[in-house]
Amino acid sequence: MIQPIHASIKGRTRxxxxxxxxxxxxxxxxxxxxxxxxxxxxxxxxxxxxNILVIFDxxxxxxxxxxxxxxxxxxxxxxxxxxxKNKKLVRTAKAKTDRQLAVKQEQKTKNWHLMAVEQVLxxxxxxNISGLSNETATNNLKKYGKNVLSTIVxxxxxxxxxxxxxxxxxxxxxxxxxxxxxxxxxxDAVVILGVVGLNAAIGYATESQSERIINSLKNRAExxxxxxxxxxxxxIPTENVVLGDILVLNPGSYIAADARIITTDNLxxxxxxxxxxxxxxxxxxxxLNGENVALADRLNMIYKGTLVINGKGLAVVVxxxxxxxxxxxxxxxxxxxxxxxxLAKQLDQVGSQIVFIGMGLCxxxxxxxxxxxxGLLPMLQSSISLAVAxxxxxxxxxxxxxxxxxxxxxxxxxxxxxxxxxxxxLGSVQTICLDKTGTLTENKMSVVEIIxxxxxxxxxxxxxxxxxxxxxxxxxxxxxxxxxxxxxxxESEVSKQNDEYVVTGSATENALIYTAISAGxxxxxxxxxxxxxxxxxxxxxxxxxxxxxxxxxxxxxxxVKGNPAEVLQICHRWMKSGQIVPLTAEDRQKMDMENDRxxxxxxxxxxxxxxxIEEGDNSNNHHESDLIxxxxxxxxxxxxxGAKKLIADFHQAGIDTVMITGDQSPTxxxxxxQLELNRHxxxxxxxxxxxxxxxxEALAALSDKVDVFARIxxxxxxxxxxxxxxxxxxxxxxxDGINDAPALKAAQIGVAMGxxxxxxxxxxxxxxxxxxxxxxxxxxxxxxxxxxxxxRKSVHFLLATNLxxxxxxxxATAVGIGEPLNAIQLLWLNLVTDIFPGLSLAMEAPExxxxxxxxxxxNEPIIKNTDFGRIVFESAAISISTLAAYGxxxxxxxxxxxxxxxxxxxxxxxxxxxxxSSRSEKHSIFSKEKLxxxxxxxxxxxxxxxxxxxxxxxxxxxxxLKITRLNIVDIAVITSGALLPLLVNEGTKNIxxxxxxST
Numbered sequence: 001m002i003q004p005i006h007a008s009i010k011g012r013t014r015x016x017x018x019x020x021x022x023x024x025x026x027x028x029x030x031x032x033x034x035x036x037x038x039x040x041x042x043x044x045x046x047x048x049x050x051n052i053l054v055i056f057d058x059x060x061x062x063x064x065x066x067x068x069x070x071x072x073x074x075x076x077x078x079x080x081x082x083x084x085k086n087k088k089l090v091r092t093a094k095a096k097t098d099r100q101l102a103v104k105q106e107q108k109t110k111n112w113h114l115m116a117v118e119q120v121l122x123x124x125x126x127x128n129i130s131g132l133s134n135e136t137a138t139n140n141l142k143k144y145g146k147n148v149l150s151t152i153v154x155x156x157x158x159x160x161x162x163x164x165x166x167x168x169x170x171x172x173x174x175x176x177x178x179x180x181x182x183x184x185x186x187x188d189a190v191v192i193l194g195v196v197g198l199n200a201a202i203g204y205a206t207e208s209q210s211e212r213i214i215n216s217l218k219n220r221a222e223x224x225x226x227x228x229x230x231x232x233x234x235x236i237p238t239e240n241v242v243l244g245d246i247l248v249l250n251p252g253s254y255i256a257a258d259a260r261i262i263t264t265d266n267l268x269x270x271x272x273x274x275x276x277x278x279x280x281x282x283x284x285x286x287x288l289n290g291e292n293v294a295l296a297d298r299l300n301m302i303y304k305g306t307l308v309i310n311g312k313g314l315a316v317v318v319x320x321x322x323x324x325x326x327x328x329x330x331x332x333x334x335x336x337x338x339x340x341x342x343l344a345k346q347l348d349q350v351g352s353q354i355v356f357i358g359m360g361l362c363x364x365x366x367x368x369x370x371x372x373x374x375g376l377l378p379m380l381q382s383s384i385s386l387a388v389a390x391x392x393x394x395x396x397x398x399x400x401x402x403x404x405x406x407x408x409x410x411x412x413x414x415x416x417x418x419x420x421x422x423x424x425x426l427g428s429v430q431t432i433c434l435d436k437t438g439t440l441t442e443n444k445m446s447v448v449e450i451i452x453x454x455x456x457x458x459x460x461x462x463x464x465x466x467x468x469x470x471x472x473x474x475x476x477x478x479x480x481x482x483x484x485x486x487x488x489x490x491e492s493e494v495s496k497q498n499d500e501y502v503v504t505g506s507a508t509e510n511a512l513i514y515t516a517i518s519a520g521x522x523x524x525x526x527x528x529x530x531x532x533x534x535x536x537x538x539x540x541x542x543x544x545x546x547x548x549x550x551x552x553x554x555x556x557x558x559x560v561k562g563n564p565a566e567v568l569q570i571c572h573r574w575m576k577s578g579q580i581v582p583l584t585a586e587d588r589q590k591m592d593m594e595n596d597r598x599x600x601x602x603x604x605x606x607x608x609x610x611x612x613i614e615e616g617d618n619s620n621n622h623h624e625s626d627l628i629x630x631x632x633x634x635x636x637x638x639x640x641x642g643a644k645k646l647i648a649d650f651h652q653a654g655i656d657t658v659m660i661t662g663d664q665s666p667t668x669x670x671x672x673x674q675l676e677l678n679r680h681x682x683x684x685x686x687x688x689x690x691x692x693x694x695x696x697e698a699l700a701a702l703s704d705k706v707d708v709f710a711r712i713x714x715x716x717x718x719x720x721x722x723x724x725x726x727x728x729x730x731x732x733x734x735x736d737g738i739n740d741a742p743a744l745k746a747a748q749i750g751v752a753m754g755x756x757x758x759x760x761x762x763x764x765x766x767x768x769x770x771x772x773x774x775x776x777x778x779x780x781x782x783x784x785x786x787x788x789x790x791x792r793k794s795v796h797f798l799l800a801t802n803l804x805x806x807x808x809x810x811x812a813t814a815v816g817i818g819e820p821l822n823a824i825q826l827l828w829l830n831l832v833t834d835i836f837p838g839l840s841l842a843m844e845a846p847e848x849x850x851x852x853x854x855x856x857x858x859n860e861p862i863i864k865n866t867d868f869g870r871i872v873f874e875s876a877a878i879s880i881s882t883l884a885a886y887g888x889x890x891x892x893x894x895x896x897x898x899x900x901x902x903x904x905x906x907x908x909x910x911x912x913x914x915x916x917s918s919r920s921e922k923h924s925i926f927s928k929e930k931l932x933x934x935x936x937x938x939x940x941x942x943x944x945x946x947x948x949x950x951x952x953x954x955x956x957x958x959x960x961l962k963i964t965r966l967n968i969v970d971i972a973v974i975t976s977g978a979l980l981p982l983l984v985n986e987g988t989k990n991i992x993x994x995x996x997x998s999t
Contacts, residue, residue, distance in 0.1 A: 002015050002016070002017050002066060002069055002070055002073065003015060003016045003017075003018075004062065004066060011041075011055060011056055011057065012053075012054075012055050012056075013053075013054050013056075013062040013065055013066075014051055014052070014053050014054070015051070015052050015054075015066065015069060016049075016050050016051055016052075017030075017045075017050055017051075017052055017069075017073065018050060019073070020045060020046075020047055020050045020051075020052065021047060021050045022047050023047055024047060026045075026047075026076060027045040027046075027047050029072070029076050030043070030045050030052060030069070030072060030073070030076075031043050031044070031045055033072045033076075034054070034068060034069065034072055037068060039056050039057045039060050039064075039065075040054060040055075040056050040065075040068075041055045041056055041057070042054070042055040043055075052069065054069075061328060112260045112301060112318050113260070113287065113288045113293060113298040113299075113300050113301050114287055114288055114289070114290075114293075115260070115287055116287050117260070117261075117262050117285060117287075120260045120316055120318070121262075121316060124243055124244040124316060124317075124318070125244060126244035126245075126246065126316060127246075128228075128246055128262045128263070128314055128316070129228075129231065130228065130230065130231040131227060131228030131229050131230070131231070131244075131245065131246040132229055132230075132242070132244050132245055132246075133229070133230055134229055134230055136244070137229060137240075137242055137244075137245065140242035140243055140244060141240060141242050144242055144243055144320060144321075145320075145321060146239045146240065146320075146321060147238060147239050147240065147241040147242070147256060147257055147320040147321050148239050148321055149321060149322060149324075149326060149327055150322055150327070161200065161204050165196070165200060170196055174193070174196060177189040177193050177196075223237065223238060224236065224237055224238060225237075225238045225241055225247065225253075225256040226247070226248040226250070226253070227241065227245045227246055227247055227248060228245075228246040228248060228314075229245075233248055238256045241256045241257050241317060241320060242317065242320060243317055243318065243319070243320060244316065244317060245257075245316070245317045246262070246314055246315070246316055246317075247259050247302075247314065247315045247316075247317060248314060249267060249302070249308050249311075249312055249313040249314065249315060250308060250312055251308055251309065251310045251311065251312075252307075252308065253307075253308050254305065254306070254307055254308075255269070255302050255303060255304055255305065255306050255307070255308065255315075256304060256317075257304050257317045257318075257319060257320045257321075257324060258301065258302070258303050258304055258317070258318055258319040258320075258323075258324040258325055259301070259302050259315035259316055259317045259318055260300060260301060260315060260316050260318050261283050261284065261285045261300045261301065261302060261313060261314075261315050262285060262313070262314040262315055262316055263285055263313055263314045264283050264284060264285050264311065264312075264313040265311055265312040265313060265537070266282075266310065266311035266312075266537040266538060267282070267283040267308070267310075267311035267312060267313040268280040268281065268282050268283070268308070268309040268310050268311050268506055269281050269283055269302055269306050269307065269308055269309060270306060270307045270308075270309050270507075271296065271303065271306045272437045272438060272443055272662075272737060274295075274303055274305060274306055274325060274326065274329075274737065274738055274739050275295055275296040275662040275713075275739060280309045280310075280506055280507055280508070281296075281299065282299070282538070283299055283300065283302065283311075283313065284299045284300050285300055285313075286300065287300065288300060294688065294711060294713070295325065295713060296662055296711070302315055303324065303325045303326065304319075304320075304324040304325065304326045304327075305326045305738055305758075309505075309506045309507065310491060310505060310506045310509075311537075326738055329738055329739060329741060329742060350795060350861075350862055350863065361806055361810065362383040363383075364810065365379070365383055365809065365810060365813050366379050366380070366383045368810075368813050368814055369383075369813060402787055402790065402791055402794075402839065402842040402843070403423055403787065405843070406423040406783050406784070406787050407423060409783060410423060410767075410776075410779070410780060410783065413776050413779050414754075414769065414770040414771040414773070414776065415767060415768070415769055415770065415776050415779070415780055416754065416767070416768040416770055417766070417767050417768075418765070418766050418767065418768070419766060422749060422766040422767055423780060423783060423784050423787060425730070425748055425749050425766075425784065426732060426749050426751075426767065426777070426780045426781055426784040427780075427781055427782075427783065427784020427785035427786070427787065427788050427855075428730050428784065428785075428788065428855055428856055428858055429655060429730050429731065429732040429748070429749060429781070429855060430654075430655060430656060430729045430730045430731070430855045430858070431655065431656040431657075431658060431704075431724050431729045431730070431731050431732070432650060432655055432656070432657055432658070432731075432732045432733075432734065432777075433658045433659075433660050433717075433720065433721060433724070433731060433732065433733045433734065433743065433747070434657060434658065434659050434660065434734050435659075435660055435661065435733075435734055435735035435736065435737070435740050436659055436660070436661035436663060436668065436671060437637065437661060437662070437663070437736075437737070438735075438736040438737065438753060438772075439640075439734050439735060439736055439753065439774060440639060440640060440643050440659065440671070440675065440774070441637040441638060441639055441640060441643075441671070442637060442638050442639075442640055443637060443736075444507050444510075444511075444637065444638075445507040445508050445510070445511040445604065445635045445636070445637060446459075446511050446514070446635060446636065446637075446638040447459045447511050447512065447514075447515040447633055447634070447635050448460070448603065448634055448635065448636050448638065449598060449603065449632075449633075449634035450464075450479065450482065450631060450632070450633055450634070451591075451594045451598075451631045451632040451634075452476075452478040452479050452482055452575075452630060452631035453478050453574075453575070453576050453577065453631070457471070457479065459515060459518075462518030463518075464479065464519065473519040473520070473521075474519075474520065477575070477578045478575045478576070478577075478578070478630065478631065479631075480519070481575060481610070481630055482608050482630040482631050482633070483515065483516045483519050483521060484516075484521065484526060485559045485560075485561070485608050485609070485610045485630060486512040486515070486516065486559075486561060486606075486608055486633065487512065487513060487516045487521065487523050487526055487527065488526070488527065488530055488532075488547060488549055488557070488559040489545060489546065489547045489559035489560060489561045489608075490505070490509045490512055490513060490547075490561075491505055491506070491509055491535070492504060492505025492506070492509040492510050492512075492513050493505060494513060494523050494524055494527070495524075496524065501513075501514075501517055501523070508604065508606075508635060511635050512561075512633070515633075530549035530550065530551060530557060531549060531550045532547055532548075532549055533547075533548045533549060533550055533556065534547065534548040535547050535548075536548075536624075538562065542566075543562050543563035543566050544560060544561065544562025544563055544566050544567055544607075544624070545560070545561055545562055546558055546559065546560045546623065546624050547559045548613075548623060551612075554614070554615055555612040555613065555614065555615070556612065556613050556614070556615055556623075557610060557611075557612055558610060558611045558612065558613060558623045558624070558627065559610050560607075560608070560609045560610065560611075560624065560627060561606050561607065561608050561609075561633075562606060562607060563606075563607065564591070564592075564595045564605055564606065564607035564632055565592070565595070565607075566607070567606075567607030567608070567609050567627075567629075568588060568591055568592070568607055568629060570609070570624055570625050570626075570627050571583055571609050571627045571628065571629035572626050572627070573626075573627075573628045573629070574587065574628060574629035574630070575628060575629070575630060580628060583629055591607075591629070591632065594632055595607075595632060598632065598634040600666070600670075601634070601636075601670050602636065602663075602666055602667035602668075602669070602670030602671065603634035603635060603636050604634070604635045604636065605632055605633070605634050605635075606632070606633045606635070607629070607631075607632060608630045608631055608632070608633060609627040609628060609629050609630055610627060610628055610630065611623070611625075611626060611627040611628055639671070639674060639675065640772075640773075640774060642773075642774075642775045643675060643774065644674065644675050644676065645775075646774055646775050646777070646778065647675045647676060647677055648676065649778050649851070650778075652851065652852065653778075653781060653851045653852070653853075653854075653855070654853065654854030654855055655781070655855060656704075656729075657677055657707070658703075658706065658707060658708070658709065658720070658724075659671070659672055659675070659677055659707065659708045659709070660708075660709045660712050660717055660720060660743075661708070661709070661710055661711075661712060662711060662712055662713075662739070663710060663711070664710065664711060665685055665687050665710040665711065667710075668685065668708050668710040669683065669685055669708065669710075672685070672707060672708045677707050677708065678707050683707050683708065684705055684706045684707050684708070685706070685707065685708040685709075685710060686702070686706045686708070686709055686710070687709075687710045687711045688709075688710070688711040688712050688713060688716055689711070691709065691712075691716055691719070691720075692716075696719075696722075696723065696726070699719060699720075699723040700723040700724075700726040700727045701727070702723075703720060703723040703724050703727060704724070704727050704729070713739070715742070717733075717735075717739065717740060717742065717743035718742040718743050718746055720743070721733055721743045721746050721747050722746060725746075725747075725748075728858075728859075730748050730855070730858045731747045731748055731749075732747055732748065732749040732750070732751060733746075733747035733749075733750050733751065734750075734751040734752075734774065734777075735750075735751075735752060735753075735761055736752060736753035736758065736761055736772075737758055737761060738758050738761065740752070740761050741758075741761050741763075741764050744761055744764050744765050745764040745765075749766050749767060750764060750765040750766050750767070751765060751766070751767045751768075751769065751777065752764075752765035752767070752768050752769070753768075753769055753772045754768040754769055754770040754771070754772065755769075755770065755771055755772040767780065778851070781851070782846060782850055782851055783846075785846075785850050785851075785853075785855075785856075786844075786846040786847070786850055787842070788856070788862075789844075789847065789850075790841060790842040790843065790844050791842055791862070792862055792863070793841045793842070793844065793918055793919065793920075794838040794839070794841045794842045794918075795862055795863060796863065796867065796871065796918055797837070797838055797841055797914065797915060797918035798834055798838055799863065799871050800871045800874045800875050800878075800914060800918070801833055801834070801875075801878070801911040801914060802830070802834075803871060803872070803875035804874075804875040804876075804878040804879045804882070804907065804910070804911065805821070805826060805829065805830075805907065807875055807876065807879035808820050808821070808879050808882050808883060808886075808903070808907060809821065811879070811883060812883070812886070817886075817887075817890060817895065818890075818895040819900070820882070820883070820886045820899075820900055820903035820904075820907075821900065821903060821904055821907070822900070822962060824960065824961060824962070825900070825904050825961055825962070825963075828951070828961060829904070829907065829908055829911070832908060832912075832944050832947055832948055833908055833911040833912055833944065836940040836943060836944055837911075837912060837915040837937070837940045837941060837944060838915075839936075839940065840915065840934065840936040840937040840939070840940035840941075841915065841918055841919065841937065843934065843936045843937075844919065844934055844937075845932045845934065870921075873985075873988070874914065874917070874981070874985050877980075877981040877984045877985055878907065878910045878911065878914060878981045881906065881910055881977040881978070881980050881981050882903055882906045882907040882910060882977060883903075884977060885902045885903060885906035885973050885974060885977040886899055886900075886902060886903035886906075888902065888973055889901075889902035889903065889970075897962055897963055897964050898963075898964045898966070898970075900962070900963065901963035901964055901966060901970075902966070902970055902973060902974060904961070904963060905948070905952075905963075905966070905974045906973070906974045906977035906978060908948050909945070909948070909974060909975070909977070909978030910977060910978040910981050910982070912941055912944050912945060912948075912978075913941075913978055913979065913981070913982045914981065914982065914985070915937060915940070915941055916937075916941070916982065916986075917982060917985045917986055917989070919931055919934070919937070921989075922989075924986040924987070924989045925986050926986060926987065951963065952965065952966065
């Protein structure tokens with residue numbers, strides 16, 4: 001009835017309505033009815049294309065528009081002249097749609113973040129003290145449905161199997177087998193269908209195995225959630241969470257639904273999987289101001305699928321299931337369409353061209369034979385033989401097997417490939433979109449800089465570096481004291497298992513603990529030496545934390561960390577060269593400048609200080625005064641090892657890199673500078689505020705010039721990928737979060753992280769990096785390019801050899817010297833000379849400069865126009881030599897099985913030797929510079945010759961192929977006829993290259 005066509009751009013969607021075709025009355029009804037809704041800005045229906053375009057407010061989704069159109073369409077059908085039964089069905093469907101609209105209207109994204117807590121609770125008929133009653137919760141569950149997401153439609157086993165048969169060459173072979181059965185050629189039909197079945201089996205086995213491995217990586221979702229019901233905290237199945245439920249938030253718990261914060265106690269949430277923001281977000285309960293607050297800036301909201309890092313709180317559920325932010329993303333995934341890979345397009349194109357050429361040649365031979373007075377049935381069988389000769393049966397097998405071997409090689413490097421074409425397609429990628437958090441960075445905080453006594457200390461891989469000198473913290477009192485205080489003013493839990501530290505807490509505080517461990521501090525002993533007496537957490541108006549610890553004397557130590565400006569303000573002294581000295585105005589200015597410098601590098605900066613108080617003197621925060629300043633600690637989400645080199649390698653390979661992140665522009669800019677991401681003279685950055693104001697056409701024109709997209713939403717990522725594709729790029733997208741899924745699916749190649757990534761990302765990706773090592777992408781790129789080059793050599797070989805068969809058959813028929821080859825000989829010939837020699841060409845070693853070349857043009861055909869002249873020349877050399885041997889046989893034996901045997905053996909041998917000539921377009925056997933050895937090719941040629949000799953020595957095979965024994969002179973004729981084309985083709989290749997060089 002109604003089918004979404006395009007819904008990836010917010011505020012704009014297009015649907016196809018079957019009933020709209022040539023129906024002016026429905027067009028008028030739709031436009032008149034839908035435009036009355038306040039959310040609709042513009043609508044246009046077309047009765048010729050059956051399409052309807054709707055432009056609407058961006059704060060509602062395309063799914064809501066679909067519901068509206070469906071409702072109007074049902075009203076129209078109800079008012080039309082349907083019979084009683086149809087009216088009943090329409091009204092039932094209408095009632096169902098009305099219920100869906102009502103539920104959506106209640107659960108759709110309101111401005112919950114702009115509303116006061118009391119207003120939200122009243123709107124949802126709930127209480128932060130008693131929560132929902134069980135009765136109300138049951139009614140809400142019936143009304144709104146379970147808190148589950150719609151599943152992403154995956155390829156079924158049947159669809160994977162059927163996909164192996166969706167090509168014109170396969171269809172032609174099946175038709176040829178059917179005609180063979182009808183004309184009595186049962187053996188021919190069995191052989192043809194055997195080849196088709198072999199291709200399908202290889203492809204299906206490889207792809208289904210990849211699917212099983214990828215599905216085994218799934219994480220198990222949390223099954224239960226703590227809520228308040230009837231004034232009691234109770235644990236319920238996550239799927240039973242409903243609107244109005246009060247979520248009880250504790251450290252380590254996954255958030256079950258979208259909710260508005262009611263109360264917080266130092267609540268920090270990791271939203272990186274949803275927003276791409278690398279740092280945990282400190283949540284608040286007060287309402288926000290402003291209409292267009294970005295998702296990542298809604299500090300009083302929490303979202304399904306994110307994780308509580310530390311702290312506690314309560315929140316009221318405002319959306320469940322498909323109506324959550326994660327549900328909206330899942331809908332984007334469903335609406336995103338997968339683009340066919342370049343190799344798949346080109347192989348389909350080559351196969352289709354071969355089919356049409358083959359059909360034309362069949363008609364030509366059939367017509368020539370009938371004009372010469374040959375019988376109808378013999379000519380029909382000859383035409384079928386020629387059709388079989390025209391289709392290179394080995395092409396699908398070679399392509400599928402080569403790609404399957406590529407998947408096997410990738411698996412050895414912990415790269416899981418979902419489909420056969422994905423390996424090759426990565427080799428043709430022109431632009432790689434890289435998600436920052438968790439892909440380019442480790443998605444965990446790490447201390448990278450420390451400032452003490454105006455000294456700049458770099459921290460890298462556990463080493464503390466002052467200038468070019470690695471220092472021991474135990475020889476530098478100020479540094480050691482700072483490390484000790486950062487361990488004490490810390491909520492992370494530390495334990496030891498098998499002599500290894502296990503640290504549990506927020507990313508920021510864990511980073512401080514790991515820095516102390518790398519400095520050689522026994523953090524467990526240190527915490528025991530200074531027992532914790534009191535903790536004073538941050539608050540909305542106080543951006544610092546302090547702890548009070550017992551000491552061995554009558555004093556208590558105060559440890560403080562927090563916003564550098566606030567900590568510095570309560571410090572009057574500092575530690576300098578081991579001495580406590582006054583903190584002057586000049587000293588403060590220096591610290592402020594260092595703080596600004598570190599913040600400009602997108603570091604998270606903390607000020608560290610300490611002091612002492614008398615026992616019991618810790619009331620009214622008097623302990624947070626007259627402190628001793630120790631220094632600054634700068635933390636960052638560190639780049640993954642090798643990320644910078646990887647970017648350089650991509651650029652060396654001619655691949656453009658684009659970073660897409662949910663982080664703020666300064667953070668994104670700093671990371672991009674570290675990575676040297678810019679492809680142009682200046683680093684170009686675009687944030688979501690500017691992006692949302694661009695038309696799709698303007699974004700497509702601009703996308704190729706931008707290096708970094710910042711503050712990006714999931715729908716923005718999809719827009720960026722589609723814009724790059726619109727500009728003609730083959731695009732790969734990497735990511736690990738829920739927010740990456742739509743773009744991963746839309747890109748020609750989606751690459752997801754297998755270890756730390758989300759299930760949603762893995763389910764839609766084409767390639768999974770099992771160990772999250774992005775460097776393995778270069779291996780895949782190299783392998784992909786080599787596979788393409790080698791398949792191109794194989795296609796060249798197959799076209800040249802199959803064309804030689806067609807030339808031989810057409811020439812013989814036109815001249816009237818009988819059939820040099822029968823149908824079963826053609827099939828045997830193709831099986832022996834196509835599959836194994838062609839496959840050996842596909843296993844040629846990579847060219848040394850494969851990663852120094854730019855990606856190929858995706859519109860460039862796998863066989864270029866300039867190649868066809870060479871292919872015809874090579875085929876003609878083999879054909880002339882074969883016809884000469886056949887002519888000798890007719891002269892000596894007449895048109896007989898022996899003459900056909902000469903043609904059959906000469907053509908087979910010539911084609912096998914042509915494998916050598918197909919190894920390179922440039923290098924010949926006469927060149928000084930030799931190609932690297934290919935043992936697979938040697939084995940394929942010798943093995944195929946061995947199989948071919950069986951046709952002369954095994955009586956049953958001779959009978960099947962209808963050939964006779966040959967004498968020494970016949971074998972000499974065959975040998976000469978096979979060697980001559982090789983020498984001619986290799987010799988002319990060398991002359992051609994020499995000519996080019998001299999030019």
